[in-house]
Amino acid sequence: MNSQAGKFKPGDRVTVKLEDRPGHIRTPWYIRGKTGWIERVYGDFLNPESLAYGRDGLPKRTLYLVAFNQADVWDRTAGPTDKVLVDIYEHWLDRTQ
Amino acid sequence: MARGHHDIGGLPGAGAIDQSEHQLSDWEILADAVNQALGARGIKRTDEMRRAREEMDSETYRDMTYYERWIASIETILIEKKILTKDEIDRRLGEFEKEWGEP
């Protein structure tokens, strides 16, 4: 697994797009619109949104491990430092200040 | 479009987790093996199977057991790829049911 030259690097703050797109999407609803940070860059993978319809999955998309404070995702939360981490493709992420 | 019936992370109303486990039936082992074999032969991708499950109607999705959903999506994808037809499957199943006897 190598770190490809994707748009984001570890530590960058990102917000998951708050969008409702048709088709096979691997960005869970609960994380859309939420702001977190890049934890790891996993590299480039074939796009499941395309593979799911028998297409070739190209161009590849950069996949990131994105971390979120639980307190920023849910109204109620238990542990104050708890996190939720989701594997998200670059085209679902916007840079945030 | 809205939230898919499979996209359930964080939805309220979930109860205690049933930790009991069941030994797999023959048909479940077979479903698992056919699924993996189709993947190994490059005939279908896991992404296609997931999409087929997501396209099921939500009541069917919730009512079926785990491997029943796999079998339904195997069938959907094989028909979509014109490898089998629904008629063929129905006919072969009818022949088997005669052999197996009526419930």
Place this chain on the structure above:
Amino acid sequence: MSDTPADAHGHEHPKHELSHYAKRIYAIRDLLVEKGVLTEKDIQCQVEYQEARSPANGSKLVAHAWVDSAFKARLIADPKAACAEMGIDAAAVNEFVILENTEKVRHMVVCTLCSCYPRPILGRPPDWYKSFNYRQRAVVDPRGVMREFGLDLPDDVEVRVHDSTADIRYLVLPLRPKGTEGHSEADLAQLVTRDSMIGVTDALPTIPE
């Protein structure tokens, strides 16, 4: 045309009692073999492959990592290579990441969208991992889930829940229990339960009776 269950050693039901879809897989299999899409051998190979996979593989990895810190470093840096070192075939995993628990951090893994699981290492997931209740609750109430499995963590421990939404497969490396310094590797492996490698519990404190 045959429905010989020679390929399965599971729980036998009289076939006429099976549900609609359960019956259908026999017809589908028969047609696929008849048309040469799959062979019986293809199917049998998968049955055997799956049977060879169990949490024992993961327990072996973890126990070895506990006793050998250089191996642990290799396991974290390149999990597939470390598996190969131990004779565990992890080739089928696209990408594989180890999540190391510490006194102050615990990890838990779920696939909210379906049931992705490190099958090449651990075998099939337990029913509860695939259940709607686990998929719904794990991301929002991991501590509640852990309590159901017997693990109650104080607030100063950080809980990190991973939602396995892509091709990365996660394995939790549980904390080595206290007081196990003298244990053999084989004994240590007995403490490493499947559930501790998913992250809903810690490893067992003592060897089960």
